[in-house]
Amino acid sequence: MHVDNLVVVVTLASLLVYFWTSIQVANARVRNKIIAPAVAGHPEFERAYRVQMNTLEWLPLYLPSLWLFAYYFNAIIAAAIGLLWIVGRIVYALAYVKDPKRRGLGFSLQTLATAVLLLGD
Amino acid sequence: MHVDNLVVVVTLASLLVYFWTSIQVANARVRNKIIAPAVAGHPEFERAYRVQMNTLEWLPLYLPSLWLFAYYFNAIIAAAIGLLWIVGRIVYALAYVKDPKRRGLGFSLQTLATAVLLLGD
Amino acid sequence: MHVDNLVVVVTLASLLVYFWTSIQVANARVRNKIIAPAVAGHPEFERAYRVQMNTLEWLPLYLPSLWLFAYYFNAIIAAAIGLLWIVGRIVYALAYVKDPKRRGLGFSLQTLATAVLLLGD
Secondary structure, X not given: OOHHHHHHHHXXXXXXXXXXXXXXXXXXXXXXXXXXXXXXXXXXXXXHHHHHHHHHHHHHHHHHHHHHHHHHOOHHHHHHHHHHHHXXXXXXXXXXXXXXXXXXXXXXXHHHHHHHHHHOO | OOHHHHHHHHXXXXXXXXXXHHHHHHHHHHHOOOOOOOOOOOHHHXXXXXXXHXXXXXXXXXXXXXXXXXXXXXXXXXXXXXXXXXXXXXXXXXXXXXXXXXXXXXXXXXXXHHHHHHHOO | OOHHHHHHHHHHHHHHHHHHHHHHHHHHHHHOOOOOXXXXXXXXXXXXXXXXXXXXXXXXXXXXXXXXXXXXXXXXXXXXXXXXXXXXXXXXXHHHHHOHHHHHHHHHHXXXXXXXXXXXX
């Protein structure tokens, strides 16, 4: 497998994680009967929505940095840091919906991964 | 015309559709006197805002998937599916502002298009 | 320095400006004790959040247009227009948190920059 393909695989996996956070919002919307266009009204929905929004907020920092890092430095290291981002995002999402106060660990992991990719360029 | 240019044209057309949803928000803000930074206060504004936000939420899934699909498989098929996304997005936007309950058809079209591009990779 | 690198530098600088708007939100959240997942409750926080969101809303219009303009036309002109976007974004952010009514100048600058890049393609 060509190493650049690793970055594509990590990109697609990252997008699937984001897609999964979007599905949680749709599910929470139905389950808690939040009628569109409302984006508030039940704590479970609001948590799921913030998880999706926060993931969305970081995607434009993370994805271009991932690709520029892979292009200018090293695709394998970029893909490895991308995996850290994915793990951080999943830990963040799972912790946040249980208790937003516990979002720190996963958030720190994804922030570290993004910062290394962005500032490493 | 080189086939890759088709993907560029579809990308620019997709961004113009998104740009159009943003202009609807600005217009609804003025028309309904929603003073910034408020993003609520009138149903028409809230619908236009959710249309823009939902389109924004899907762009990072759709655009990278469009390009990776075009690069790894077939640029013409990618562009055709991109056209489906554009049609779905316009149908979704027009239906949503009239009645959010009718957003299903357009949303399904754009979801199908994005899913094929993302999972087809 | 290769001219294409100018576009990379402008891209990274643009992302850092966006990153800075995100940090303002985090700071305003702590300072005004806005407990997650709330995204409202204090004017200072709400302004910082809208600045970040508006910057996020424009990134998918601006960044792909910047790169396509640089690729199809001229990387130096693209980078120069990107600098205008960055200046507009900083002016917008600084004015908005003081008084949202003053957001016009910076917003116009970034809109002009994005429109030239997008419609110039």
